[in-house]
Amino acid sequence: MTSAVTHRLGELAQAVGQLDDPTTAARRCSLCGLVDEGHALKDVISGNFGDYDKLHWLHSLHLCRVCTWSFRDRSLRLYPHAITSAYVGRCAPEQLCAILSSPLNGSDVLCVPIGGKRHLLPYAAIGVAATDAGSLLWNQADCERLLTIARLRTLGFGEGALIESAPRWLVMRKLRPTERAEALTLWEQLDPWRRCAGYLDVAMRATRTTKETR
Amino acid sequence: MIAVPEQLSAAGLPSASETEAIADQLVLLAHRCVDWETWGGARAMRYWDALTERVRASCYAGPSLSAWWVRLSTTMGLGAPSNKADRALLAQLLGHADQRGVLRVLRTQTDTTVLRVRCAIDTAKETK
Numbered sequence: 001m002t003s004a005v006t007h008r009l010g011e012l013a014q015a016v017g018q019l020d021d022p023t024t025a026a027r028r029c030s031l032c033g034l035v036d037e038g039h040a041l042k043d044v045i046s047g048n049f050g051d052y053d054k055l056h057w058l059h060s061l062h063l064c065r066v067c068t069w070s071f072r073d074r075s076l077r078l079y080p081h082a083i084t085s086a087y088v089g090r091c092a093p094e095q096l097c098a099i100l101s102s103p104l105n106g107s108d109v110l111c112v113p114i115g116g117k118r119h120l121l122p123y124a125a126i127g128v129a130a131t132d133a134g135s136l137l138w139n140q141a142d143c144e145r146l147l148t149i150a151r152l153r154t155l156g157f158g159e160g161a162l163i164e165s166a167p168r169w170l171v172m173r174k175l176r177p178t179e180r181a182e183a184l185t186l187w188e189q190l191d192p193w194r195r196c197a198g199y200l201d202v203a204m205r206a207t208r209t210t211k212e213t214r
Numbered sequence: 215m216i217a218v219p220e221q222l223s224a225a226g227l228p229s230a231s232e233t234e235a236i237a238d239q240l241v242l243l244a245h246r247c248v249d250w251e252t253w254g255g256a257r258a259m260r261y262w263d264a265l266t267e268r269v270r271a272s273c274y275a276g277p278s279l280s281a282w283w284v285r286l287s288t289t290m291g292l293g294a295p296s297n298k299a300d301r302a303l304l305a306q307l308l309g310h311a312d313q314r315g316v317l318r319v320l321r322t323q324t325d326t327t328v329l330r331v332r333c334a335i336d337t338a339k340e341t342k
Contacts, residue, residue: 166325169262169332177226180333184326185228 008083008109009121010066015089019065020072029064030055031122036064044068054123070122078116080205083109096206100146104129104138114201133198145193148186149203155183159204165194216338218242218303224341225334233315234323240279240307240316241269241331243300247292265290266328273321279308282317 013019022037030041033056041061052058063071070076080091082099085107091099096112104110104127111120111130120130128135136142152162156171167183175183193199216224218239230238245265253261268289275285283304286292295301310316319327 164325166329169329172329172333173336177333177337181226181228184330184333187326 008107008126009070009124011088012081012083012109012121013066013069019069022065024062027062028057028060029067030057030060030062031067032064033057034064034066036066038062038064039068044071051119051123067122071119076111076121077113077119080110080112081121082111093206093208097146097150100129100138100202100206101143103140103143110138112202112205114198114205129202131198131202133201136198136202141192142199145190145199146203146206148189149200150207152183152186153207155179157183162190162204163194163200215246215297215300217299218246221338222330222334225330225337227330227333230330233312233319234327236307236310236312236316237319237323237327238330238334239303240283240320241265241327242334243295243304243307244269244283244286244290244292245331245335246300247287247295249291249293252291262328262332266324269320269328270324273317277313277317279310279313279316282320283308 020039023039023043024037026035026037028035029038031054039062041055041058041063044063075090080096081089082091082095084099087095087099099108099110106127109124109126110128111124113120114132118132120132124130125135127137129138130136149162155175157167161168161171167187172180172183190200193203222235222238222242248261248265253264268286272282272285272289275281295304
């Protein structure tokens with residue numbers, strides 16, 4: 001993480017979280033390089049931590065307040081969070097869908113956890129969507145594929161069906177012939193996402209209904 | 215009985231490439247040659263999954279569509295086409311110039327090909 005991203009994360013922390021009071025004097029942060037009060041590294045990360053290669057200033061053994069929060073706050077690992085010009089905060093599916101309806105620009109930070117176990121926000125980069133599978137560029141073609149996923153969902157295809165190589169007959173048999181043709185055409189449009197891990201997970205997260213989110 | 219190409223085109227499916235269209239017709243012909251005394255009753259529930267698996271597996275029988283058809287006939291218990299039009303169509307399809315292209319579709323797009331055939335059959339039933 002760079003100090004520029006840390007600064008933006010500070011906005012997010014103010015929107016959704018609460019920074020813990022610092023316990024150490026100002027030193028260079030092991031993760032973002034910012035000189036700030038914070039916490040000893042050993043008090044923040046667990047014994048299972050394995051991303052030492054991402055701590056570029058490891059020698060200082062210190063994390064600033066914002067980076068500490070980005071590791072400690074469990075909701076950051078469970079729910080999507082965004083920092084964009086239009087929205088800062090935790091994202092419900094509708095908000096995530098709205099953000100992903102246009103290409104991510106060079107000042108947006110977006111994290112979409114899928115498995116709920118990985119730290120994404122501490123390593124967030126600007127202009128990409130961070131997921132468990134890595135950082136995803138999000139361009140106009142991806143915005144259109146998101147609409148495709150939304151349309152297939154309205155036709156009755158659930159998340160389990162959408163990842164398969166062909167539409168499920170159990171859903172197709174309930175559709176009219178025109179809708180079947182539409183489903184087959186739309187299915188082909190998702191082929192680039194099937195070859196690249198992460199995109200389908202993000203799109204399905206963004207197109208969930210309130211019922212599925214519960 | 216409605217001709218195979220007409221049954222597929224009447225289903226209103228998205229247009230397919232030449233090799234995909236050949237694959238669709240071959241699978242529909244195979245379906246028409248199935249022995250329903252073998253695949254009827256309790257086995258009918260497994261029929262479409264079995265057809266999909268064996269269409270794909272038969273692609274490894276040899277480099278020609280004839281080898282594919284022979285293997286599929288053996289494993290699915292297919293009979294010979296029941297009418298003159300289907301027999302003529304089968305002979306024509308098995309002699310198609312792009313054998314590898316059609317086999318590639320049958321191997322890599324099996325689920326979609328079988329689904330298209332299933333949609334065509336279902337549309338024909340509803341139209342009757």
